[in-house]
Amino acid sequence: MSQISRRKLLAGGIAAVAGVSGIAVAGKIAKAHGLIPPDSSGIYGPGETLTYAAQRILNHHAMAREFSRSEISITPFANEVAPLGDEFNRLQAGRFANWKLTVDGMAARPTTFSYQEIMSFPKTSHTTMIGCEEGWTYIGEWTGVPLSYILDRVGTLPQVRYVVYRSFQPDWWESIDMNDALHPQTVVATGMNGGDLPVPFGGPLRLRVPRQLGYKSIKYLVHLTLTDDLKKFGKGLGSAAPEGGYAWYAGI
Amino acid sequence: MSTTLPIADGEAGRASVLPSSAGAVSKRHTATVRITHWLTTIAFLALLLSGGEIVFSHPRFYWGETGNVNMRPWLNLHVPSSRDTVPTGYGYVLPDQNGWSRYLHFQAAWLAVGTGLFYLLWGFFCGHFRRNLIPEPSDRSLKRVSASIVEHLRFKRPGPEEAWSYNVLQRLSYLVVIFVLFPLMIWTGLAMSFGFDAAFPLPVRLLGGHQTARSLHFIVTILLTLFLLVHVAMIFVAGFRSRMRAMITGRAGRVGAGAFVRPANPERSRSGGVNASDGVSA
Numbered sequence: 137m138s139q140i141s142r143r144k145l146l147a148g149g150i151a152a153v154a155g156v157s158g159i160a161v162a163g164k165i166a167k168a169h170g171l172i173p174p175d176s177s178g179i180y181g182p183g184e185t186l187t188y189a190a191q192r193i194l195n196h197h198a199m200a201r202e203f204s205r206s207e208i209s210i211t212p213f214a215n216e217v218a219p220l221g222d223e224f225n226r227l228q229a230g231r232f233a234n235w236k237l238t239v240d241g242m243a244a245r246p247t248t249f250s251y252q253e254i255m256s257f258p259k260t261s262h263t264t265m266i267g268c269e270e271g272w273t274y275i276g277e278w279t280g281v282p283l284s285y286i287l288d289r290v291g292t293l294p295q296v297r298y299v300v301y302r303s304f305q306p307d308w309w310e311s312i313d314m315n316d317a318l319h320p321q322t323v324v325a326t327g328m329n330g331g332d333l334p335v336p337f338g339g340p341l342r343l344r345v346p347r348q349l350g351y352k353s354i355k356y357l358v359h360l361t362l363t364d365d366l367k368k369f370g371k372g373l374g375s376a377a378p379e380g381g382y383a384w385y386a387g388i
Numbered sequence: 389m390s391t392t393l394p395i396a397d398g399e400a401g402r403a404s405v406l407p408s409s410a411g412a413v414s415k416r417h418t419a420t421v422r423i424t425h426w427l428t429t430i431a432f433l434a435l436l437l438s439g440g441e442i443v444f445s446h447p448r449f450y451w452g453e454t455g456n457v458n459m460r461p462w463l464n465l466h467v468p469s470s471r472d473t474v475p476t477g478y479g480y481v482l483p484d485q486n487g488w489s490r491y492l493h494f495q496a497a498w499l500a501v502g503t504g505l506f507y508l509l510w511g512f513f514c515g516h517f518r519r520n521l522i523p524e525p526s527d528r529s530l531k532r533v534s535a536s537i538v539e540h541l542r543f544k545r546p547g548p549e550e551a552w553s554y555n556v557l558q559r560l561s562y563l564v565v566i567f568v569l570f571p572l573m574i575w576t577g578l579a580m581s582f583g584f585d586a587a588f589p590l591p592v593r594l595l596g597g598h599q600t601a602r603s604l605h606f607i608v609t610i611l612l613t614l615f616l617l618v619h620v621a622m623i624f625v626a627g628f629r630s631r632m633r634a635m636i637t638g639r640a641g642r643v644g645a646g647a648f649v650r651p652a653n654p655e656r657s658r659s660g661g662v663n664a665s666d667g668v669s670a
Contacts, residue, residue, distance in 0.1 A: 180488075183495025195587035203453070211458035216473055265453065265598060267582060269486055270445040270471055272456035273598050347586045381487025387583025388494060 170297060170313065174366040174374030175384040188385040192315060195387070200321050200346035203263045208329060209274035214336035217305070217355060224304060224356070232340040237286075237324070241300070241362035244291025251340055255326060257281040262321050264346040266353065269386065276337075277330065278344045280323030286360070287317065296362040300369055301343050304356035310375040311366055311384070312345060312352065321346045324357060349386035351377060416551060416640035421516070424507040425635055427499060432612070434496035439609060441489035444470045444482055449606055453597035462603070497577060504570060520554060521563055527556035546626050551640040558622075561615065569612050576605040 166172055171189035175181075227235055235251040259279050267273040283299070299317040302309040316322055325333055325344040333339035338355030345352045366374045374384035417425070447469055448461035455461065457474055468478040470485060511517045526532070536557040546555065554562070578584045579592035579601035595601045623631045634640050 180491035180495050183491065183498050186498050187494050191581075191583040191587075195583050198586035200582065200586045201589050201592075207453065209454050209456075209459075211456070213456035213458050213473075265582075267598065268446075269442075269490060271442065271602055272446050272448075273454045274456055275454055347583050349582065381491075383487075383491055383494075388581035 173383075173385045174311075174372070175378035180383075184383055184385065187388055191385075191387045192313075195347065196315060198347070200262075200264050203265065203275050205263060205277065207275050208263060208277055212274040212276055212337070213272060214334070215268065215350070217336070220305070220335075220356070228335060235340050235358075237341060237358060237360070239286060239290045239360045239362070241360075242293040242296045242364060243362050244293065245289075247290050249286075254281060254324060254341065257285060259326065260320070260323060262323075262346065264321065264344075266344075266346070266350045268350045269382070276328055278323060278325045278346075279327035279330075280325035280342075280344060282320060283322045283324055283343065284318045284320070286324060287362070290362075292362055295364045297364045298362075298366050298374075300361040300363055300366070300375075301354060301357060302359035302361075303354045304358045307376060308354055309370070310343075310352055310354050310377065311369070312348075316345055316347065319345075319347065347387055351382065352386050415638040416634040417638050418516075419638065420507070420510050420514075422635055422638055424503050424510075427503040428507075431496045431500035431503065432616070434492055435500065436609070436613065438489040438493040438496065441470075441485040442493065443606065444468075445484070445486050446471065446474060447476070448474070449603040450599040451596070451603060452599055455599040455602075463606075497574075500570075501574060504574075508566075517563075521559050521566075523556045523559050527559075532556055533560070540622075543625050550626070551630070551634075561618075565612070565615055569608055569615070572608050573605065573612065576601045576608065580605065 163172075166185065166189050171185070171192055173184050173188040176185045232251045236248050237251075237254055238246075238248045240246040258281065260282055261277055261279040263275060263277040265273050265275050287299070296314065298311045298313055300309060300311040312322070321344075323344050325338070325342045326340065327333050328337055328339075333342060338353070338357075341357040342353060342355050343357050361369075363369070366372065370376065371379050373379055377386070378384045443465070444467065447465035447467050448455070448457075449463040450459060450461050467476070468480060468482050469476045470482040472481045511521075527536075533556055536555055539555075540557055575591055576595065578588075579595055580598060585592050585598075592598060592601055595604065630640070
């Protein structure tokens with residue numbers, strides 16, 4: 137073996153050891169800072185972890201782009217939802233007076249709020265873009281109660297790391313980390329473009345998460361659960377999306 | 389170009405002066421170029437496949453910020469869709485492939501970006517771009533470039549000097565791919581990310597909106613795919629076995645095996661180094 141190739145082998149060996157231990161250390165730091173997404177096992181785990189960690193580091197305090205009212209789409213697209221059923225129709229016939237939002241899990245005061253109570257809470261508005269993973273977009277003005285306000289009211293315990301949320305439609309549930317949950321633009325939307333939130337767009341209540349794709353903004357919100365561990369829910373991948381083959385984190 | 393193109397510039401000349409004995413070999417591509425080339429190939433094919441699948445879920449393109457089935461597209465691909473909400477005129481819906489396609493797309497994008505960053509740093513630091521990709525001073529004229537275009541259009545088989553050096557058209561197209569098309573791809577791709585736009589709104593604003601970014605991402609995909617097709621076609625014109633061997637093993641040829649050997653050219657080999665893996669045209 138020549139001098140040069142021995143030196144190269146040594147350098148390569150050192151680089152490989154440094155690389156592997158670097159990745160291991162980076163993984164430990166990422167885990168300590170909550171930068172590992174719940175669907176990080178499996179072959180696409182490295183890409184998902186890089187995307188989630190990079191975005192959380194870069195956009196920790198960033199606000200979703202806001203638009204002027206003149207840019208609100210005249211022809212938004214509601215996407216299609218499965219038939220909502222008789223019970224929903226009864227609630228709708230009663231103008232959602234009997235709609236409830238239950239908040240449980242790691243809260244000092246787990247509470248079930250009525251639709252009227254939610255409507256009486258202080259509201260905020262933002263004109264933002266919603267986009268589907270398919271590629272289409274529209275701009276709308278959403279009005280709603282900041283999720284952080286509701287989390288304050290129920291006394292969210294300090295160890296809570298995720299909010300799991302469910303739709304009236306069975307099997308439709310999602311979760312977000314506290315960075316998104318406490319984000320000022322994350323709202324329990326009650327209105328859209330100046331009126332009540334139309335049913336095709338998720339009315340009466342939709343959790344609007346503007347820094348992620350539309351599938352994180354689930355329609356017909358009925359249930360919030362505060363937790364420190366997503367493994368307890370469903371198959372442990374964080375939400376229904378990864379169980380159906382889609383990424384848990386949808387900031388891209 | 390076989391008579392006029394320089395074999396290699398002065399710095400490449402230090403690479404090797406080969407012994408002309410049978411079995412002598414030399415490097416056409418450095419290990420860095422070969423590894424980054426194949427990693428990029430894997431990433432690009434994964435991105436192309438998954439990106440194509442994603443397009444099937446909404447095969448319409450718009451300008452500006454917004455676009456959906458209630459709006460007029462500038463381009464409708466007239467292919468079946470994997471969503472029944474898209475009016476395609478076809479009576480059937482393709483199976484939904486977006487879940488794994490999006491997972492794969494972003495993982496492959498990380499591979500492409502990581503490989504690209506390493507390649508750029510190495511290329512600047514080690515003089516790869518200056519030495520092998522910036523056209524030679526004697527080639528920097530419209531006349532030389534048009535002559536090269538004519539030679540390519542005639543499918544002229546490259547002469548032996550091209551075993552060691554890229555011709556001027558090849559250099560220009562590689563420079564466009566590396567410094568224009570790939571950066572545009574990353575820019576337009578990131579501009580479609582809601583999380584990225586929140587932190588950095590300027591890239592998407594400069595492009596003119598989310599849907600413009602999506603449209604440009606598709607257009608640059610077409611350009612890169614055209615590059616890939618021409619690139620592969622040129623490999624067949626130049627000699628598939630020798631070019632593939634060069635990109636896999638680094639070796640351009642073997643004396644006595646009918647392949648090219650780096651000609652010893654004392655006038656061009658100003659310094660006469662012996663490190664065959666360093667500085668050869670990649």
